[in-house]
Amino acid sequence: MTNLNGRYAIQLHDVSVFYGHKPAIQHVTMPVVSRKITAYIGPSGCGKSTLLRVMNRMNDLVPSARVSGEVLFHGQNLYGPEIDPVEVRRRVGMVFQKPNPFPKSIYDNVAYGPRLLGVRDRAALDQIVAQSLKQAALWDEVRHELKKSGLALSGGQQQRLCIARALAVEPEVILMDEPCSALDPISTQKIEELMRDLSRHYTIVIVTHNMQQAQRVSDYTAFISVRKEERPNEEYRWGELVEYGSTMELFAHPQQEETADHIAGRFG
Amino acid sequence: MTTDRDPVALAGRPLEELPATELARLLGEHTRKARLRVLVRDEILHVSEAIDTSLPVDNLLAGYAYPEALAVTSFAALTEQELVAILEVNLDQARLHDLVLAEVVGYKVVGSWPLLRSLTDRAGIEAEVAASETPNAELRFHSWINFDFLTSPMSSIPASAGVRAALLGTIYIMLITMAVAVPLGVGAAIYLEEYATPNALNNLIETNIRNLAGVPSIIYGILGLAIFVRAFGHLTSGAFVGVTDSNGRTIVSAAMTLALLVLPIVIINAQEAIRAVPWSIREASYGLGATRWQTVRRQVLPAALPGILTGTILSLSRAIGETAPLIVVGASAIIFTDPSGPFSKFTALPVQIWQWTARPQDQFRDLAAAAIIVLLVLLLSLNAAAILLRQRVSKRLS
Ligand SMILES: Nc1ncnc2c1ncn2[C@@H]1O[C@H](COP(=O)(O)OP(=O)(O)OP(=O)(O)O)[C@@H](O)[C@H]1O
Ligand SMILES: [Mg+2]
Numbered sequence: 001m002t003n004l005n006g007r008y009a010i011q012l013h014d015v016s017v018f019y020g021h022k023p024a025i026q027h028v029t030m031p032v033v034s035r036k037i038t039a040y041i042g043p044s045g046c047g048k049s050t051l052l053r054v055m056n057r058m059n060d061l062v063p064s065a066r067v068s069g070e071v072l073f074h075g076q077n078l079y080g081p082e083i084d085p086v087e088v089r090r091r092v093g094m095v096f097q098k099p100n101p102f103p104k105s106i107y108d109n110v111a112y113g114p115r116l117l118g119v120r121d122r123a124a125l126d127q128i129v130a131q132s133l134k135q136a137a138l139w140d141e142v143r144h145e146l147k148k149s150g151l152a153l154s155g156g157q158q159q160r161l162c163i164a165r166a167l168a169v170e171p172e173v174i175l176m177d178e179p180c181s182a183l184d185p186i187s188t189q190k191i192e193e194l195m196r197d198l199s200r201h202y203t204i205v206i207v208t209h210n211m212q213q214a215q216r217v218s219d220y221t222a223f224i225s226v227r228k229e230e231r232p233n234e235e236y237r238w239g240e241l242v243e244y245g246s247t248m249e250l251f252a253h254p255q256q257e258e259t260a261d262h263i264a265g266r267f268g
Numbered sequence: 269m270t271t272d273r274d275p276v277a278l279a280g281r282p283l284e285e286l287p288a289t290e291l292a293r294l295l296g297e298h299t300r301k302a303r304l305r306v307l308v309r310d311e312i313l314h315v316s317e318a319i320d321t322s323l324p325v326d327n328l329l330a331g332y333a334y335p336e337a338l339a340v341t342s343f344a345a346l347t348e349q350e351l352v353a354i355l356e357v358n359l360d361q362a363r364l365h366d367l368v369l370a371e372v373v374g375y376k377v378v379g380s381w382p383l384l385r386s387l388t389d390r391a392g393i394e395a396e397v398a399a400s401e402t403p404n405a406e407l408r409f410h411s412w413i414n415f416d417f418l419t420s421p422m423s424s425i426p427a428s429a430g431v432r433a434a435l436l437g438t439i440y441i442m443l444i445t446m447a448v449a450v451p452l453g454v455g456a457a458i459y460l461e462e463y464a465t466p467n468a469l470n471n472l473i474e475t476n477i478r479n480l481a482g483v484p485s486i487i488y489g490i491l492g493l494a495i496f497v498r499a500f501g502h503l504t505s506g507a508f509v510g511v512t513d514s515n516g517r518t519i520v521s522a523a524m525t526l527a528l529l530v531l532p533i534v535i536i537n538a539q540e541a542i543r544a545v546p547w548s549i550r551e552a553s554y555g556l557g558a559t560r561w562q563t564v565r566r567q568v569l570p571a572a573l574p575g576i577l578t579g580t581i582l583s584l585s586r587a588i589g590e591t592a593p594l595i596v597v598g599a600s601a602i603i604f605t606d607p608s609g610p611f612s613k614f615t616a617l618p619v620q621i622w623q624w625t626a627r628p629q630d631q632f633r634d635l636a637a638a639a640i641i642v643l644l645v646l647l648l649s650l651n652a653a654a655i656l657l658r659q660r661v662s663k664r665l666s
Pocket of ligand 1: 043045046047050051064237
């Protein structure tokens with residue numbers, strides 16, 4: 001990895017995560033390219049979500065989780081002693097697998113982040129809410145009912161509301177953990193278009209189980225696979241990065257047999 | 269009920285119509301001196317222990333009204349007329365009327381019948397009354413529970429006794445109990461659920477809270493006696509604000525004891541309510557860069573509020589019926605006056621009920637039954653409030 005300043009939003013260096021004494025993912029070294037979409041693929045339980053959560057320190061909320069290695073964000077280690085995880089999460093936003101709007105109005109959902117940052121001015125909030133909803137391609141559907149509860153929207157709309165909510169704090173990176181897995185094909189298509197759109201301004205990292213989706217939306221793909229080791233009384237299973245490259249390359253000419261098997265749907 | 273004398277024959281017209289002076293005169297003519305002294309003690313001084321009758325009137329009745337001419341006379345040397353004069357300047361006509369009824373007319377309830385029989389078997393009861401040996405027996409249908417019962421103070425005459433002091437005592441105690449237990453309990457629940465990491469110490473604390481919720485209430489009473497009445501007596505007696513007669517057996521002591529008693533229940537209920545808030549809401553909040561406190565304050569607490577409120581009101585209804593700890597902490601046996609503040613002596617509804625049931629006379633048991641109904645209504649309305657509140661708050665949230 002040559003030092004192309006600004007080209008990489010995040011660089012992972014030998015990152016491992018343990019839950020208690022059990023490893024979940026080990027020795028991951030790879031970059032996340034700025035203003036591109038990076039997709040993680042891999043079998044269930046290989047630690048994709050865990051790795052994603054490393055990038056905005058959401059793992060801190062799990063008491064047993066322990067992270068080693070370096071996660072560089074603009075050259076700064078996110079796990080350095082002087083880093084405030086709250087600040088990290090403002091700059092690296094997250095969208096979850098299951099849409100999780102707050103039990104509040106659409107407006108209050110989007111305004112939540114800016115309010116945390118101390119924005120009180122009504123006009124400024126109105127402007128942020130409108131802009132975020134437009135960016136998330138939800139504005140036209142909800143512009144006349146901003147007072148309606150976020151929970152009253154359809155699943156696909158809820159997920160776009162969650163994206164709008166994340167955009168409202170103007171993060172640089174958006175992490176999305178299987179954002180379409182709970183949605184119908186049409187909503188999925190809308191969100192995929194939205195991701196393509198957003199990648200002009202934001203760095204996006206997504207986890208997906210859907211090979212077609214990875215090919216449709218992402219610029220870079222990382223394949224993570226499971227390693228096992230028998231220990232007395234228990235079996236350790238953890239994920240390792242098998243292959244990383246541009247999506248086109250990786251799907252057309254996988255370098256590893258394991259990758260080829262996985263994208264062809266042959267599981268060992 | 270029976271009477272020793274015919275009330276109308278006494279004054280030639282119904283007693284209720286007599287002015288205070290007339291009633292006082294009747295009382296003086298027909299009551300013995302010793303009894304009049306007791307009446308002065310019970311009705312004016314409101315103390316239940318013996319008084320030093322050798323003291324002069326101005327000393328003994330300091331702070332109360334008395335005819336100026338009697339100021340230096342020793343209490344023991346007062347004549348019937350003089351004692352009655354003291355009663356007359358302190359009591360109103362209604363109270364004097366009650367006293368004449370009880371002391372002169374000898375108005376007594378000798379028997380009472382259950383509600384069902386009074387409604388269905390009036391003839392039978394009348395026959396029983398007619399056949400009884402009691403002279404001057406008279407049958408009256410009287411509802412023990414009415415508005416006067418709520419607003420009259422305690423009295424040694426059952427027919428005019430009420431639950432005012434006990435009801436006010438209960439209300440005062442509950443207010444302070446909740447003011448102490450709710451912030452502490454909800455705070456502890458927030459700490460345990462949102463801040464504490466699951467280590468050995470915190471697990472021990474959690475287990476203990478669960479155990480404490482099952483400790484018999486009398487144990488809390490003993491604890492309250494040791495801590496609030498004895499150890500911190502100088503604070504709970506209100507000596508620092510000039511209250512001297514309470515001995516630490518005050519409304520605050522009782523309220524703090526009940527607060528200890530309901531604290532584990534409040535904590536457990538609040539914990540359940542907080543735990544029921546979906547993890548995904550917290551995740552969403554943290555993901556947007558909220559601090560722990562911001563997440564608790566803006567997401568977790570509002571979502572848990574209906575559950576916390578319901579739990580709190582339910583624990584309040586547990587506390588409201590507690591008797592044993594209050595007796596141990598020192599509820600007063602007989603109280604005639606309203607509680608004057610957090611440092612006054614107290615009694616409470618369940619204590620009053622218990623005391624009335626312990627009296628030998630039947631009528632006090634009728635009073636106890638009436639007081640139980642008051643307590644029951646209070647409880648049911650609290651629970652209804654819990655349900656309404658819960659519905660309102662959860663409607664506002666969704
Ligand atoms: N909070 C946690 N505590 C303990 N172990 C956990 C925790 N979260 C995940 N794990 C373990 O870490 C491993 C990786 O989990 P992770 O959720 O990252 O997998 P994943 O690749 O996202 O799987 P999926 O595709 O099914 O979402 C699993 O073995 C899981 O059991
Ligand atoms: Mg996952």
